[in-house]
Amino acid sequence: MKLSNYFYSINFFCLLFWIPNLCAAQPQQKNLVERPNIIFVLVDDLRWDAMGFIGRYPFLKTPHIDQLRKEGVHFKNAFCTNSLCAPSRATILTGMFPQTNGVNTNQEGRELNPDKTRSFGQILQGEGYETAFIGKWHMAESNEPRKGWDYWCSFPGQGQYFGNDLNINGKNIRNEGYITDELTKYTLNFIDKNADKPFCVYLSHKAVHEPFTPADRNKNLFITDSVPEPASWLDNMVNKPAWQRTVINQDQRRRLREKDLAKIIPQKIRKPAPWPAKTGIGKQKDYLRSLTAVDEGLGEIYDLLKKKGILDNTIIVFAADNGFFHGEHGLGDKRLAYNESMRIPLVMRYPKLANANLTISDMVLNADIAPTFLEMAGVSIPAQMQGKSIVPLLHGKNENWRKSFLFTYWTDLIYFIPRITAVRTEKYLYSTTPDINDIDELYDVVNDPAELYNLAKKPEFSAVERQLKSELEQLKIETGYKAEIPRPDVERLGNVKTGKLLSIDFTNTKFNSQSENDIHFIGVVQNKDQRGTSGNFNGGATTVIKARPDLDPSKGSFVIDCLIKPESHDGIIASCGSQKEGWALFLENGVPGFVVAHDKHLQFIDGVSEIMNKWSHLVAVIENYNNVIKFFADGKLIGQRKMLLPIQSVNSNDGDIYLGQDSGDMIDPKGVSVHSYKGQIQTISFYREKMQDSQLIELSKLN
Numbered sequence: 001m002k003l004s005n006y007f008y009s010i011n012f013f014c015l016l017f018w019i020p021n022l023c024a025a026q027p028q029q030k031n032l033v034e035r036p037n038i039i040f041v042l043v044d045d046l047r048w049d050a051m052g053f054i055g056r057y058p059f060l061k062t063p064h065i066d067q068l069r070k071e072g073v074h075f076k077n078a079f080c081t082n083s084l085c086a087p088s089r090a091t092i093l094t095g096m097f098p099q100t101n102g103v104n105t106n107q108e109g110r111e112l113n114p115d116k117t118r119s120f121g122q123i124l125q126g127e128g129y130e131t132a133f134i135g136k137w138h139m140a141e142s143n144e145p146r147k148g149w150d151y152w153c154s155f156p157g158q159g160q161y162f163g164n165d166l167n168i169n170g171k172n173i174r175n176e177g178y179i180t181d182e183l184t185k186y187t188l189n190f191i192d193k194n195a196d197k198p199f200c201v202y203l204s205h206k207a208v209h210e211p212f213t214p215a216d217r218n219k220n221l222f223i224t225d226s227v228p229e230p231a232s233w234l235d236n237m238v239n240k241p242a243w244q245r246t247v248i249n250q251d252q253r254r255r256l257r258e259k260d261l262a263k264i265i266p267q268k269i270r271k272p273a274p275w276p277a278k279t280g281i282g283k284q285k286d287y288l289r290s291l292t293a294v295d296e297g298l299g300e301i302y303d304l305l306k307k308k309g310i311l312d313n314t315i316i317v318f319a320a321d322n323g324f325f326h327g328e329h330g331l332g333d334k335r336l337a338y339n340e341s342m343r344i345p346l347v348m349r350y351p352k353l354a355n356a357n358l359t360i361s362d363m364v365l366n367a368d369i370a371p372t373f374l375e376m377a378g379v380s381i382p383a384q385m386q387g388k389s390i391v392p393l394l395h396g397k398n399e400n401w402r403k404s405f406l407f408t409y410w411t412d413l414i415y416f417i418p419r420i421t422a423v424r425t426e427k428y429l430y431s432t433t434p435d436i437n438d439i440d441e442l443y444d445v446v447n448d449p450a451e452l453y454n455l456a457k458k459p460e461f462s463a464v465e466r467q468l469k470s471e472l473e474q475l476k477i478e479t480g481y482k483a484e485i486p487r488p489d490v491e492r493l494g495n496v497k498t499g500k501l502l503s504i505d506f507t508n509t510k511f512n513s514q515s516e517n518d519i520h521f522i523g524v525v526q527n528k529d530q531r532g533t534s535g536n537f538n539g540g541a542t543t544v545i546k547a548r549p550d551l552d553p554s555k556g557s558f559v560i561d562c563l564i565k566p567e568s569h570d571g572i573i574a575s576c577g578s579q580k581e582g583w584a585l586f587l588e589n590g591v592p593g594f595v596v597a598h599d600k601h602l603q604f605i606d607g608v609s610e611i612m613n614k615w616s617h618l619v620a621v622i623e624n625y626n627n628v629i630k631f632f633a634d635g636k637l638i639g640q641r642k643m644l645l646p647i648q649s650v651n652s653n654d655g656d657i658y659l660g661q662d663s664g665d666m667i668d669p670k671g672v673s674v675h676s677y678k679g680q681i682q683t684i685s686f687y688r689e690k691m692q693d694s695q696l697i698e699l700s701k702l703n
């Protein structure tokens, strides 16, 4: 059986009774000495149970996390509401759910709008806190400082374990060190310099995210230890939705074609191989080893706070953005609503409010972190925050606490994982996939924590299922849930030209070996048939349209319109860019198609009928503002698809448009790009214009 990234084997003061109203009245009175410092340590993809004191991995030693737990509170039922990096981080920062803060996927450069969705960093900064963000930001790609942080140290995107382009307060600095240790050092420096004022540090580790890479000193830990088998390793997946049994490899993920989908057959039954106890699954030991440097760093931070005499006036929170599967149900990665993915570690030390060795079992969320920090800092909580301060729980007041919450997932890159909406209570998980026709899931998480027995549609649970369904709908309304979340950044057209951008008419252009307005005709000869004059592209002939800002397909609605008569079965009619960013109109087996590339992800629309040796009018559209591509031929909509990733500017690379071939770096080097076009092109035009489907159908008619 094949391994993939996703599937393993066959396939988470007078403070005693401080009430919010009282603190809302307090911020003016800046009693800076008494205001607590905040240190928030976020680990990437750390499971709720991957902490030494939990005991899931008997060999795992996390003495400093364990010490925080002993001197503080463990929230044993902590969850993220969306198990993916950027959405969870946006929720942590804003206390708002993805549907309201706009960051519902890792893709499309989604980023918080700091003017509309203020982070706890921005708010605390406004209240006189010295704030620092150190580490992985991961919303959008840039490492540049974001609003709300007096001190900024970050890397682009995911970052690397070794070798990062750090941006420190606007200056770019190359750092070759082991990133967990480096981020700890920057944190220690910041605390050392700011120990005399209230500060808030968000230390956001790269660890323990893939590719799990421990510090050199920790590489040989746990060598002889056995990893206990998870109960759900034996899940044969018979009562799981079919999409969970579908195996898809990296290449299939990146080169999406509807016609290939039929070939990816969901496996009927998973037959688990024996559990590999010596190694665990998918470099599981390296994942756990990567945590050791995080724990060591936490120890250094603890020691410094103690040395500075500010330990007990500092709120220390240790958490993760989401969990991770290590072979449970044969799964890897996260995203789903099962325990391993949605539960997160959450430990807090703040002796002024929280008794030592306290365990809280009420359901708390990543959305609760921001409002909690604000209440603890004596700052009023903005009404738009959807999470709740956990301070009442610390006082044993849970009468008005939540009894359920909404978990969501919007399809992100791995296209076969559908949109998920789920409701979680202390007793049940009910999970649905509204966009596909598949079975729902219902688990009794108390009696079946491994989520092996799907109770959906079982008559004896029909009342429970009905109640959870209605709870789900209620939570969707309460939290402003939407199936589609508009990108916050949508479209900044600036001074880019709109309307018809360029048109080449081969009926009356003197194109032979001539150049005009940065258009170069190479080897194209004139041809005449019953339709009149056209440009004959005879395999190797081309026309190069030099890159211009207005021909950038990433801006607005970009329309490509051409009138052609193909004379060979395979070939590129027109292309721009490469696998990185690009598009191509092509013929394959005489059938026209349209492909858009971003970051080596190819997104195809394939035509259905052959158009050999006859005139045909093709219109392709990139609606980048809403991530849709469309393809029309001869007055009909051939297909449209939601892009998993929008195209970015091609002009930074090679933005020249080539007719008749894909020049330079190819869009699809193993497929359609390799063939030159043989046949006629009569006209080709480019527009930047939002057109209705009816207009596009009209445009693509063969008159």
Ligand SMILES: [Ca+2]
Binding pocket: 044, 045, 084, 085, 209, 321, 322
């Ligand atoms: Ca993550």
Ligand SMILES: [Ca+2]
Binding pocket: 575, 576, 577, 578, 662, 663, 664, 665, 666, 667
């Ligand atoms: Ca190219």
